[in-house]
Amino acid sequence: MDATKPERAALAIPQFCAAYGLSRTACYQEIRAGRLRAVRIGKRRTAILRADAETWADSLQPLTAA
Numbered sequence: 001m002d003a004t005k006p007e008r009a010a011l012a013i014p015q016f017c018a019a020y021g022l023s024r025t026a027c028y029q030e031i032r033a034g035r036l037r038a039v040r041i042g043k044r045r046t047a048i049l050r051a052d053a054e055t056w057a058d059s060l061q062p063l064t065a066a
Contacts, residue, residue, distance in 0.1 A: 010039065010047040020057060030056070 030036035037052040
């Protein structure tokens, strides 16, 4: 039986950074600037909801060649 893992509704900061090619510092800068929404899980853990990650990615300006 081939069981696939269901996608999680939220990404931990390291998972988000790996998925979107962002450094941890840049991720927290985006959160502080209000461009990326994060949620607290308990007292110590921060996560990004998958829907918020996609919204953030869609809002990025595409790079253009000069």
